Amino acid sequence: MRESIDHILFSEEQIQTRIREMAQQISTEYADKDPIFIGVFKGVVLFFADFVKRVSIHCEMDFLQISSYQGTQSKHMELKKALCSDITGRHVVILEDIFDTGHSLEYTYDYICRQAPASVKIVTLLDKPARRDPKVTLQADLVGFTVPNEFVVGYGMDYNEHFRNLPYIGVLKPEVYEG
Ligand code: 5GP
Ligand code: MG
DSSP, X not given: OGGGEEEEEEOHHHXXXXXXXXXXXXXXXXXXXXXXXXXEETTTHHHHHXXXXXXXXXXXXXXXXXXXXXXXXXXXXXXEXXXXXXXXXXXXXXXXXXXXXXXXXXXXXXXXXXXXOSEEEEEEEEEOGGGOOTTOOOOOSEEEEEOOSSOEEBTTBOBTTBSTTOSSEEEEOHHHHHO
Protein backbone atom coordinates (compact mmCIF):
# COMPACT_ATOMS: atom_id res chain seq x y z
CA MET A 1 0.00 0.00 0.00
CA ARG A 2 2.83 2.39 0.81
CA GLU A 3 3.80 2.34 -2.88
CA SER A 4 0.47 4.05 -3.71
CA ILE A 5 1.21 6.97 -1.37
CA ASP A 6 2.99 9.99 -2.84
CA HIS A 7 3.87 11.53 0.51
CA ILE A 8 2.90 11.26 4.15
CA LEU A 9 1.20 14.32 5.64
CA PHE A 10 0.95 13.11 9.25
CA SER A 11 2.84 10.17 10.72
CA GLU A 12 1.36 7.73 13.20
CA GLU A 13 3.31 9.45 15.97
CA GLN A 14 2.16 12.95 15.01
CA ILE A 15 -1.46 11.79 14.90
CA GLN A 16 -1.28 10.07 18.28
CA THR A 17 0.42 13.05 19.92
CA ARG A 18 -2.24 15.44 18.64
CA ILE A 19 -5.08 13.11 19.66
CA ARG A 20 -3.72 12.90 23.21
CA GLU A 21 -3.79 16.72 23.41
CA MET A 22 -7.31 16.92 22.01
CA ALA A 23 -8.65 14.22 24.32
CA GLN A 24 -7.07 15.92 27.34
CA GLN A 25 -8.69 19.22 26.39
CA ILE A 26 -12.12 17.62 26.01
CA SER A 27 -11.70 15.65 29.25
CA THR A 28 -11.06 18.92 31.11
CA GLU A 29 -13.95 20.76 29.45
CA TYR A 30 -16.42 17.92 29.98
CA ALA A 31 -15.49 16.77 33.48
CA ASP A 32 -18.83 16.13 35.28
CA LYS A 33 -20.83 16.56 32.05
CA ASP A 34 -21.15 12.88 31.16
CA PRO A 35 -20.79 13.61 27.43
CA ILE A 36 -21.84 11.36 24.61
CA PHE A 37 -19.36 11.07 21.74
CA ILE A 38 -21.02 10.57 18.38
CA GLY A 39 -18.92 9.31 15.50
CA VAL A 40 -19.84 9.51 11.84
CA PHE A 41 -19.15 6.20 10.05
CA LYS A 42 -17.01 5.01 8.43
CA GLY A 43 -14.11 7.41 8.11
CA VAL A 44 -14.01 8.26 11.81
CA VAL A 45 -13.49 4.78 13.25
CA LEU A 46 -9.72 4.89 13.79
CA PHE A 47 -9.76 8.45 15.13
CA PHE A 48 -12.75 7.66 17.35
CA ALA A 49 -11.12 4.60 18.89
CA ASP A 50 -7.81 6.32 19.60
CA PHE A 51 -9.54 9.46 20.90
CA VAL A 52 -11.84 7.75 23.41
CA LYS A 53 -8.93 5.67 24.73
CA ARG A 54 -7.28 8.94 25.77
CA VAL A 55 -10.40 10.44 27.34
CA SER A 56 -10.09 10.25 31.13
CA ILE A 57 -13.70 10.99 32.12
CA HIS A 58 -16.90 8.97 32.03
CA CYS A 59 -18.44 9.06 28.57
CA GLU A 60 -20.83 7.24 26.28
CA MET A 61 -20.53 6.50 22.56
CA ASP A 62 -22.85 6.24 19.62
CA PHE A 63 -22.56 6.29 15.85
CA LEU A 64 -24.50 7.38 12.83
CA GLN A 65 -23.92 6.95 9.14
CA ILE A 66 -24.89 9.20 6.29
CA SER A 67 -24.34 9.04 2.57
CA SER A 68 -24.54 11.62 -0.14
CA TYR A 69 -25.99 11.26 -3.59
CA GLN A 70 -26.01 13.63 -6.53
CA GLY A 71 -29.48 14.95 -7.38
CA THR A 72 -30.30 16.78 -10.58
CA GLN A 73 -29.36 20.17 -9.10
CA SER A 74 -27.27 19.50 -6.02
CA LYS A 75 -25.94 16.93 -3.60
CA HIS A 76 -28.35 15.41 -1.09
CA MET A 77 -27.54 13.73 2.17
CA GLU A 78 -29.33 10.65 3.44
CA LEU A 79 -29.29 9.03 6.88
CA LYS A 80 -28.08 5.41 6.58
CA LYS A 81 -27.84 4.58 10.26
CA ALA A 82 -29.61 6.48 13.03
CA LEU A 83 -28.41 6.94 16.60
CA CYS A 84 -29.31 4.25 19.12
CA SER A 85 -29.23 6.59 22.14
CA ASP A 86 -31.67 9.19 23.38
CA ILE A 87 -29.56 12.37 23.34
CA THR A 88 -32.24 14.77 24.59
CA GLY A 89 -30.69 16.99 27.24
CA ARG A 90 -27.24 15.43 26.76
CA HIS A 91 -23.90 17.09 26.07
CA VAL A 92 -22.95 15.84 22.61
CA VAL A 93 -19.50 15.85 21.04
CA ILE A 94 -19.53 15.01 17.33
CA LEU A 95 -16.35 13.36 16.05
CA GLU A 96 -15.54 13.53 12.33
CA ASP A 97 -12.61 12.49 10.17
CA ILE A 98 -12.50 15.51 7.87
CA PHE A 99 -14.39 18.78 7.49
CA ASP A 100 -14.33 19.25 3.73
CA THR A 101 -17.22 20.97 1.89
CA GLY A 102 -19.08 20.82 5.21
CA HIS A 103 -22.25 19.20 3.83
CA SER A 104 -21.91 16.06 5.96
CA LEU A 105 -21.22 17.93 9.15
CA GLU A 106 -24.03 20.39 8.53
CA TYR A 107 -26.46 17.51 7.98
CA THR A 108 -25.14 15.69 11.07
CA TYR A 109 -25.31 18.83 13.20
CA ASP A 110 -28.91 19.57 12.16
CA TYR A 111 -29.97 15.95 12.75
CA ILE A 112 -28.49 16.04 16.26
CA CYS A 113 -29.88 19.48 17.12
CA ARG A 114 -33.42 18.33 16.23
CA GLN A 115 -33.16 15.90 19.16
CA ALA A 116 -32.74 18.76 21.66
CA PRO A 117 -29.35 18.01 23.22
CA ALA A 118 -28.06 20.27 26.03
CA SER A 119 -25.03 21.26 23.91
CA VAL A 120 -23.21 20.21 20.75
CA LYS A 121 -19.51 20.50 20.01
CA ILE A 122 -17.75 19.54 16.78
CA VAL A 123 -14.35 17.86 16.92
CA THR A 124 -12.70 17.00 13.62
CA LEU A 125 -9.32 15.40 13.07
CA LEU A 126 -8.76 17.26 9.79
CA ASP A 127 -10.03 20.55 8.41
CA LYS A 128 -9.71 21.40 4.71
CA PRO A 129 -10.98 25.02 4.63
CA ALA A 130 -10.09 25.55 0.96
CA ARG A 131 -12.90 23.18 -0.05
CA ARG A 132 -15.64 24.62 2.19
CA ASP A 133 -18.95 25.44 0.53
CA PRO A 134 -19.41 29.17 1.18
CA LYS A 135 -23.03 28.44 2.14
CA VAL A 136 -21.85 26.39 5.12
CA THR A 137 -21.52 28.66 8.16
CA LEU A 138 -20.87 25.91 10.69
CA GLN A 139 -17.44 25.88 12.32
CA ALA A 140 -15.50 23.17 14.09
CA ASP A 141 -14.81 23.74 17.79
CA LEU A 142 -11.64 21.67 17.85
CA VAL A 143 -9.43 20.75 14.87
CA GLY A 144 -6.57 18.25 14.89
CA PHE A 145 -4.77 19.45 11.77
CA THR A 146 -5.53 21.84 8.94
CA VAL A 147 -4.77 20.25 5.56
CA PRO A 148 -4.09 21.66 2.09
CA ASN A 149 -6.53 21.15 -0.78
CA GLU A 150 -5.43 17.58 -1.56
CA PHE A 151 -7.31 14.29 -1.34
CA VAL A 152 -5.96 12.44 1.67
CA VAL A 153 -6.22 8.77 2.62
CA GLY A 154 -5.38 6.60 5.59
CA TYR A 155 -6.26 6.53 9.25
CA GLY A 156 -9.89 5.71 8.42
CA MET A 157 -10.14 7.70 5.20
CA ASP A 158 -10.51 5.83 1.94
CA TYR A 159 -10.22 5.92 -1.80
CA ASN A 160 -12.80 3.45 -3.18
CA GLU A 161 -12.85 1.75 0.24
CA HIS A 162 -9.09 1.17 0.22
CA PHE A 163 -6.37 2.67 2.45
CA ARG A 164 -8.58 3.07 5.55
CA ASN A 165 -6.29 0.84 7.61
CA LEU A 166 -3.10 2.84 7.05
CA PRO A 167 -1.88 4.08 10.46
CA TYR A 168 -0.80 7.43 8.92
CA ILE A 169 -2.39 10.05 6.65
CA GLY A 170 -1.02 10.54 3.17
CA VAL A 171 -1.68 11.83 -0.32
CA LEU A 172 -2.19 9.31 -3.11
CA LYS A 173 -0.02 9.17 -6.22
CA PRO A 174 -1.91 10.58 -9.23
CA GLU A 175 -1.59 7.27 -11.12
CA VAL A 176 -3.83 5.59 -8.52
CA TYR A 177 -6.74 7.81 -9.63
CA GLU A 178 -5.84 7.61 -13.25
CA GLY A 179 -5.83 3.83 -12.87
P1 5GP B 1 -17.84 16.95 3.33
O1 5GP B 1 -17.42 17.34 1.94
O2 5GP B 1 -19.30 16.71 3.42
O3 5GP B 1 -17.33 17.93 4.36
O4 5GP B 1 -17.10 15.58 3.64
C1 5GP B 1 -17.79 14.39 3.46
C2 5GP B 1 -16.96 13.19 3.70
O5 5GP B 1 -16.19 13.00 2.53
C3 5GP B 1 -15.95 13.24 4.85
O6 5GP B 1 -16.50 12.92 6.10
C4 5GP B 1 -14.98 12.18 4.38
O7 5GP B 1 -15.43 10.90 4.76
C5 5GP B 1 -15.01 12.38 2.86
N1 5GP B 1 -13.87 13.21 2.44
C6 5GP B 1 -13.79 14.54 2.30
N2 5GP B 1 -12.54 14.92 1.95
C7 5GP B 1 -11.82 13.79 1.87
C8 5GP B 1 -10.45 13.50 1.56
O8 5GP B 1 -9.59 14.36 1.29
N3 5GP B 1 -10.11 12.17 1.57
C9 5GP B 1 -10.98 11.17 1.86
N4 5GP B 1 -10.51 9.93 1.84
N5 5GP B 1 -12.26 11.40 2.17
C10 5GP B 1 -12.67 12.70 2.17
MG1 MG C 1 -16.64 11.34 7.55
